[in-house]
Amino acid sequence: MKDIAGKTAFITGGGSGIGLAMARALAREGARVVIADIDEGRLQAGANALAADGAEALAIRLDVTDPASWVAAKVATDAFGPVGILCSNAGVGGGSGAFESYDPAVWRWNYAVNADAHLHACRTFLGDMKARGEPAHLVITASMVAIVPPPISAAYISSKYAALGIAMALRNELAGSNVGISVLCPGMAATAIVETTRALRPVDPEVGDAATTSQAMQAVLAGGMSPGPIGEHVVRAIRADAFFIFTHPEWKPLVEAQYADLLAAFGASADPAYAGDDIGAVAAANRRPR
Numbered sequence: 609m610k611d612i613a614g615k616t617a618f619i620t621g622g623g624s625g626i627g628l629a630m631a632r633a634l635a636r637e638g639a640r641v642v643i644a645d646i647d648e649g650r651l652q653a654g655a656n657a658l659a660a661d662g663a664e665a666l667a668i669r670l671d672v673t674d675p676a677s678w679v680a681a682k683v684a685t686d687a688f689g690p691v692g693i694l695c696s697n698a699g700v701g702g703g704s705g706a707f708e709s710y711d712p713a714v715w716r717w718n719y720a721v722n723a724d725a726h727l728h729a730c731r732t733f734l735g736d737m738k739a740r741g742e743p744a745h746l747v748i749t750a751s752m753v754a755i756v757p758p759p760i761s762a763a764y765i766s767s768k769y770a771a772l773g774i775a776m777a778l779r780n781e782l783a784g785s786n787v788g789i790s791v792l793c794p795g796m797a798a799t800a801i802v803e804t805t806r807a808l809r810p811v812d813p814e815v816g817d818a819a820t821t822s823q824a825m826q827a828v829l830a831g832g833m834s835p836g837p838i839g840e841h842v843v844r845a846i847r848a849d850a851f852f853i854f855t856h857p858e859w860k861p862l863v864e865a866q867y868a869d870l871l872a873a874f875g876a877s878a879d880p881a882y883a884g885d886d887i888g889a890v891a892a893a894n895r896r897p898r
């Protein structure tokens with residue numbers, strides 16, 4: 609998408625961190641921005657920052673896990689402008705500890721915010737974006753941990769793999785359409801995500817090892833990249849219609865090692881008599897009208 613000026617951008621998790629940085633960067637390019645967030649205080653702070661920038665902006669409360677909240681958000685947004693850039697970005701950390709000890713409610717909440725919300729976002733806005741036929745763009749925030757997972761929360765890693773998987777599937781679905789798509793995969797960013805997670809997790813204050821891990825992660829992320837340049841990088845990627853948005857090149861050697869490992873695992877067919885999958889037939893069987 610070349611022309612960002614005048615477009616309406618809708619950004620979930622837009623009250624803070626990377627979401628607010630994307631909103632500010634898009635507004636600097638002349639977009640009208642809607643920041644949507646569950647946290648009223650952050651929304652207000654975000655709205656103040658955008659107003660100080662001179663941006664044309666709307667701040668609305670949205671719980672990305674709640675379909676009714678999306679219906680209300682669409683009504684408010686439609687009155688502001690037709691969404692041309694959709695940034696499905698809200699996310700939370702996943703708690704910690706051994707997989708078998710996870711609280712199912714924390715697990716489910718993590719998936720609801722980090723994965724399921726992309727469906728709600730697209731059910732709300734993508735149909736209209738396609739129907740208008742004008743150049744439009746969707747950005748899904750995954751994470752570098754969805755490409756090369758470090759030894760952190762299984763809920764966070766796997767829900768971010770889901771976000772990446774959704775973006776990869778949509779990349780096929782949207783190919784050749786008026787809607788471009790990017791998947792944002794940042795490394796460490798100095799945002800409030802640990803505090804967000806602590807405040808919003810549905811059960812159990814963090815105790816014991818989980819509390820220690822969370823404090824340690826807060827300290828590590830405090831040294832991460834500032835969100836501002838990440839927002840600007842996203843704007844460049846939207847203009848360039850780049851699918852993968854990588855902001856932290858220091859992860860590249862880990863990606864190379866992981867793919868080398870994966871490629872080295874390929875060997876002979878399990879059934880030497882089998883002619884091999886007809887991958888083109890799979891694509892043809894799934895072809896659907898736009």
Ligand SMILES: NC(=O)c1ccc[n+]([C@@H]2O[C@H](COP(=O)([O-])OP(=O)(O)OC[C@H]3O[C@@H](n4cnc5c(N)ncnc54)[C@H](O)[C@@H]3O)[C@@H](O)[C@H]2O)c1
Binds near residue numbers: 620624627672805832
């Ligand atoms: N900070 C990092 O190091 C890092 C790295 C890779 C990816 N990410 C991803 O970037 C995205 C933004 O996170 P951030 O680091 O800017 O953190 P952040 O906590 O500063 O921002 C996330 C925002 O999402 C909002 N939010 C949480 N649950 C919500 C819900 N149910 N409905 C609506 N809003 C909700 C929070 O209130 C918060 O304002 C997330 O998807 C995160 O997983 C962050």
